[in-house]
């Protein structure tokens with residue numbers, strides 16, 4: 001049942017040009033297996049073009065490579081863009097995973113699909129892998145469709161639910177940590193950060209190692225995979241400012257989500273905290289505490305500031 005990645009293994013990674021793609025590409029190439037990485041956004045020389053929403057194009061590309069494993073990271077990840085571009089979101093974030101799943105079935109190879117903690121409605125405090133979900137935003141609804149299709153129609157699958165992604169550094173990180181960093185780099189002395197949104201940071205470097213570990217276990221299924229511990233956006237900003245050595249120069253001020261309601265208008269759950277119940281039970285949890293992960297991640301920002 002286990003699936004050993006060897007020098008002869010071929011791994012196809014779709015949507016590999018983003019913040020998680022960077023770490024997944026690195027982790028899998030480090031094993032010496034053969035990797036083909038594609039995206040619609042060619043952010044690195046090792047990427048070639050393929051769109052997961054175009055069945056005939058992606059099918060031809062994957063089949064000509066004949067992989068032993070397919071990893072699908074492709075998605076539109078800007079929640080506000082998704083609210084404004086709903087049809088494109090369904091095509092990329094829901095039809096895309098359907099296409100990948102069907103191709104994996106045809107080739108009889110396993111698929112890795114990345115889902116999100118954002119599929120919960122936040123009415124309970126913490127969610128384990130088995131708790132009911134109820135996606136609120138178009139982004140989350142489409143991602144959840146991808147997850148449900150994968151669970152119901154794909155023979156060999158691993159679904160990983162990620163939380164607040166941290167990774168890719170100043171060049172590729174599209175999310176919270178880099179948004180805070182850009183304000184700091186521009187010399188801002190006061191940051192306004194929400195304390196009424198709770199979640200679990202998810203370090204891409206550890207997340208990629210976790211994918212490798214779980215895939216090799218051969219234990220198919222759905223897994224929460226986030227850093228250990230939980231926090232608010234305010235806690236992350238405060239800790240990041242401290243790690244950059246800027247706590248004396250920069251004030252971090254708590255606000256509630258209404259403060260940003262014009263800019264961040266997509267619905268978001270109050271709490272999207274996950275716990276890695278299954279990974280822990282199976283001895284497969286490689287995720288660090290979020291503070292430890294943020295400390296490691298902040299090194300690239302400290303270098304960039306120097």
Ligand SMILES: NC(=O)c1ccc[n+]([C@@H]2O[C@H](COP(=O)([O-])OP(=O)(O)OC[C@H]3O[C@@H](n4cnc5c(N)ncnc54)[C@H](OP(=O)(O)O)[C@@H]3O)[C@@H](O)[C@H]2O)c1
Nearest residue numbers: 015017018019020040041051052074075077114116162165
């Ligand atoms: N970022 C988070 O906080 C977060 C949290 C939970 C789960 N996830 C999931 O983790 C996975 C990886 O996301 P990420 O964090 O690495 O975000 P990312 O940096 O936005 O990477 C996603 C990549 O997929 C590309 N893409 C979009 N549509 C595509 C298509 N139709 N065909 C091929 N590639 C396409 C994107 O291109 P463009 O740059 O042109 O859009 C981008 O390069 C996604 O499935 C995402 O839903 C992310």
